[in-house]
Amino acid sequence: MTRAHNVAIYGRLIIFAMEIEVKDLKKSKYSLKISLPPEELMPYFQATYKKLAPEVKIAGFRPGKAPRKLVEETIGQARLLSESLEVAVQRSYFEAVGREKLIPICPPKVAIVKYPSWGLDADEVEGGLVFEAEIEVMPEVKLGNFSGVKVKKKKIAETKKSDIEKILLHLRRQKATFVEVERGAEKGDRVEINYEGSVGGVKKDAMSAKNQPLVLGEGALIPGFEDNLIGMKKNDEKEFEIKFPADFSARDFAGKTAKFKVRVVDLKEIKLPEPSDQFAASFGRRNIPDLTTAIEKSLKDEVENKARNELELEVIEKVLPYLEVIVPEGLVEQEISRIIAGMEEQIKNRGLKFEKYLESIKKTLPELRRDLRPTAEKNIRIGFLLGKIIEKEKIDQKDPDAGRRALDCLIARLVK
Template sequence: MKSTITKKPKSSVELSVTVLASEMAEFFNQALKEVQKDFALEGFRKGNVPEDLILKNTGRQYIEAQSLDIAVQESYVTALKEHKLNPVAQPKIDIKKFKVVGVGHIQPVETRGVASVLDDQPALEYTAQLDVFPEIEIHDYKNVKIKKDPKALEVTQSEIEKVFDHLRKQRAKLETIDRPLKIGDWAEINFEGSLEGVARDDMKSNNYPIILGESQMIPGFEEQLIGLKKGDTKKFPIIFSKDYHQENFRKKRAEFEVTIIDTKERIIPEIDDKFIKDLGHDKLEDLSVAIKDSLKQEKETVAHTKLENDILDEILKRTRIDLPESLVEQEVDRMLVESKDRLAKVNFDWQRYLDQIKKTEEDLKKEMRNAAEKNIKVGLILGKIATEEGIDPTAKDGAHKVMEKLVEYARN
């Protein structure tokens, strides 16, 4: 067997393989033995049918087809080892030549493969197009320096007061009212809407709870409910903003019809001794310190995550990886399945989602490519650095240990 490789862009390789007639004869015999194991013929025990009768009953072409499969599989693996190739996906095989002497008739057992005078002649030639594990070149990852924000961990009095306000609203009590709604009130509503005159299922809901002024709905919606009372119904238009997060809604006109099912006033407690004790503290100062410490921990977590992301972004700039197309496609497919699973968990139909955003799966795949490429590159980078740092890249905490090392380098 002979094989050569030709390197191509995007970590792709063309493997050219030639199998000689003498080798093909061995694969032919191997295929015949495999068929013989399960071959049944009247007058013989299973597995004991003579080979010439098997050839007569199956036809030589059938055995040759089986031998071709075996020859390609075994020669391909041998060629991979010879050239130290690490494929990342199944190859595309293209048979250029396959010819065995004696096709169409039965030869004696000793010559049934290929005539001996042609032993050194090519009997099988094929190419295999395959994507291989890419080469990774990282420049000076130990010397990555990230500029720190000196105010990133500061906790302001305004932030503490926002937490107090949130805690008060969490403990608010609801009391039924018989007056028009105002900002801060709670309401239960039924609503349905249309976009450019077309009714949409994703713009309707029943028994939907809302607090006026909390910006739960699209801008302008909650303000339309001010002054309404329980039992009232109101129709009103809203124009979506030009920067609305769903592109297919931007600058379009919507019509809503809302019915008020119930109305209540929120009674928000004051910060008194009972409020403080309910939160597990004796003094206001102690509660303030606890809130400040909690906010600082949150900021430290956010800052650490940002530091890790900044380090990886900088290392990505210093890295050369020629990603194989098949790896990118696999990651895009994984991300697509993940998106479908998320929607399935909330019982949202995938096709309905595509219809709403007015995109196809192919559109989403194109949008996912950049993120997919980054995911793969980060994974490959962490794996290579792990190896260089003596960390097992396959360990459950391997990536975590690598990031700890990179953060350590960045801080020194």
């Protein structure tokens, strides 16, 4: 399908055109072959010359007053042509998609098929500009009849007194003081240790650390490790063996016996503050009952939010199979890039480099992008699903909470 556009008048009526040939490549892809004759290239060529000529310094001539031939030799016709075509391609592309009433969802893939020569008059230019632009447009989205889908409302667990006490203990530990002791280590003490671990006489970096802090009894290290530290004093050294559980998460060590050499470099007793009104005031509360009430509310909100998130996920999972859409590749790539950008920001905030993170998970960036593809595709499908609900329920698309309102509509309809 080829179309011609534009009419210009140069003293007498001359018709020239930008030709557009459109091919439907299926799966929401189109190819546009756009041809511009020399006459249509003139505004771009002349604008580039007028922009660059005054910047040229040629001995014996004021800026912008040198002969054209000298200016072109100084700038270089390759540069003049390159900058002109860059603008010509961009503007004619946008004009072409507008004329064809196509709405691209991502930047086009552009390839110049035919280059013109340089000139400031159409008669000087040999050949026109021909380039191809491959674009992706919003796909057709269909949502089947999901009226038979039902989701059972889940009961929200009640907040237990023990949960409140755990949080209160955590807050007391935040305000704890540390007192050096000369006795042997006991459960509840804070210690710092240097340790080296080896298997079969070979030292393992993953089993070694310096100034490792831990609270005895919390079970932060392999089972049995902390028990061997009980009774040790500051600067004491000790060697012992521990057999890793058969189901240990690090498969290289699972079921194996490791030998550890440990030195206690610091030992302190943890003094927890009493749960007094003064303690409550340090967290902006009047007294302990007020602090306890705030903790209970926070826990309740957390449980309710978790239940809501699980309910939303279940509703989406059950309705998503009724969505029919071919997800455009361009959107998938954009979503993968968005996810990675978020990961990079989080890792940066933790004071790490993204390259080091990739090394730690033993993946290259292309491998990570490949692994994120299913997640990206699902995210986009969810977006299309909510878009159909927004359309069906006549929700204002400009409303920043449109997606949330669409999800609320689904939950109201399906959850019983």
